[in-house]
Amino acid sequence: MKLDAILVEDEANSREILRNYLKKYCPKVNLVAEAASIQEGLELLSKYNIDLLFLDVEMPFGNAFDLLEQVPERTFETVFVTAYDHYAKDALNEHAAYYLMKPINIDELINAVDYVWEVKEKEASLQHGVLNTKVKGVEGKLTLPQQDGFQVLNVSDILYCKADDNYTEIYLENKKILVSKTLKYFEEALSSFPFARIHKSYLVNVNEVVKYRKGKGGSVVISNGKELLVSASKKKAFLSFFD
Numbered sequence: 001m002k003l004d005a006i007l008v009e010d011e012a013n014s015r016e017i018l019r020n021y022l023k024k025y026c027p028k029v030n031l032v033a034e035a036a037s038i039q040e041g042l043e044l045l046s047k048y049n050i051d052l053l054f055l056d057v058e059m060p061f062g063n064a065f066d067l068l069e070q071v072p073e074r075t076f077e078t079v080f081v082t083a084y085d086h087y088a089k090d091a092l093n094e095h096a097a098y099y100l101m102k103p104i105n106i107d108e109l110i111n112a113v114d115y116v117w118e119v120k121e122k123e124a125s126l127q128h129g130v131l132n133t134k135v136k137g138v139e140g141k142l143t144l145p146q147q148d149g150f151q152v153l154n155v156s157d158i159l160y161c162k163a164d165d166n167y168t169e170i171y172l173e174n175k176k177i178l179v180s181k182t183l184k185y186f187e188e189a190l191s192s193f194p195f196a197r198i199h200k201s202y203l204v205n206v207n208e209v210v211k212y213r214k215g216k217g218g219s220v221v222i223s224n225g226k227e228l229l230v231s232a233s234k235k236k237a238f239l240s241f242f243d
Contacts, residue, residue, distance in 0.1 A: 001121055002030045003113065005052040008041035008067065009034070009081065010059040018054060018081065018104060025106055026113045038067045050076045052116050057082035075214045077116045077232055097232040115236060122239040123214060140193060144170070144179050151177070155193050159222050160204040161186050173224065196238045198230045206241045 005022075009015045015034055022029045032048055035041040038059055045053070053076050057064045064080060077097040085101060097119070098112035140155040153170070162169040163183035170177045170186075179186075187197050194206040204220060211221035218230035220238075230238060 001028075001117070001124070003028055003051040003117055003120065004032050004048065005029050005054060006041070006044050006048060006050050007031060007034045007054045008036075008038070008044075008059075008064075009054070009056040010036050011056075012036070014056070014081075014102070018109075021104060021106060021109055022113075025110055028113055028117045038062045041067055042070055045071055045074075051120050052076055052113075053078045055080055057084060077119065079112045079116070097235075119232075119235050119239065122236070122242075126212070126239070126242055142189060144177065145181070153177075155190065156205075156207075158190075158195075158205050159208045159224055160202055160226070160228065161195075162203075163201045171224070171226075194241060196234075196241055198228065198234050198238050200231065202228045204228065206238075212239075 007015060007018060009018065015036070019031060019034070022031055029052065032050065033044045035044050038061065041055075055064045055067065055078055057080055064082075068074075068078070079098045079100060080096045081100045081102065081104065083102040097116050098108075100108055100112060142153045142155050142158070144151040144153060153172075157172050159171045159173065161183060162171065164178070166180065166182055168179050168181055168183050168186055170179060183197075183201070183203055187195070187203050190203070195203055196206050197203050198220065204222065208223045209220045210223050212230075213219045213221070213227075218232070218235050219227050220230060221227050
């Protein structure tokens with residue numbers, strides 16, 4: 001499997017360097033086109049059905065986020081390439097699969113390509129089959145601290161957990177419980193069970209996932225019908241739960 005890719009970068013020298021690196025070190029990538037501006041990039045994205053977008057952050061007449069905002073429905077993964085590390089948080093919020101700093105480190109570039117390739121390969125293998133989780137049973141109990149003591153939950157009853165600052169909302173079939181613990185706390189407490197951190201805001205019971213959608217960063221539909229975003233950087237770990 002090859003990854004069809006587009007490179008959007010306004011500096012000709014930077015495009016040449018990345019193009020040569022991809023040709024020499026990343027045989028999994030088929031670079032189909034290049035653009036030197038946001039507008040050119042948008043035109044190429046409307047023309048090609050790609051797997052991977054290499055995207056510079058700072059460009060004349062806008063930046064990478066301006067481009068991505070104009071492509072709300074996308075099935076490709078994005079690797080940001082920039083000389084400015086302060087964009088990292090924004091890149092993650094835009095569901096970037098990887099964040100490369102200039103000058104580009106070859107090992108990091110290879111890691112970025114390998115990550116996207118493994119995600120795309122897993123998505124393709126699951127798309128035409130029956131979605132089966134590797135872990136069937138969820139046996140165990142979880143205690144939730146409360147002012148007057150604690151509440152005991154069957155782990156299997158938890159559909160998903162959602163971060164709410166220093167609190168966590170725990171969603172069951174017919175109710176929601178607010179607990180004064182961070183989502184990180186529950187991620188660790190449920191680490192021996194099939195729960196996946198799919199986003200900075202969500203921890204899901206994998207056995208309650210009924211649908212996976214490719215898209216901006218991906219999303220899952222839970223058994224109660226709720227759709228939750230999957231961050232690109234969390235996608236590989238999530239997909240590893242399925243055969």
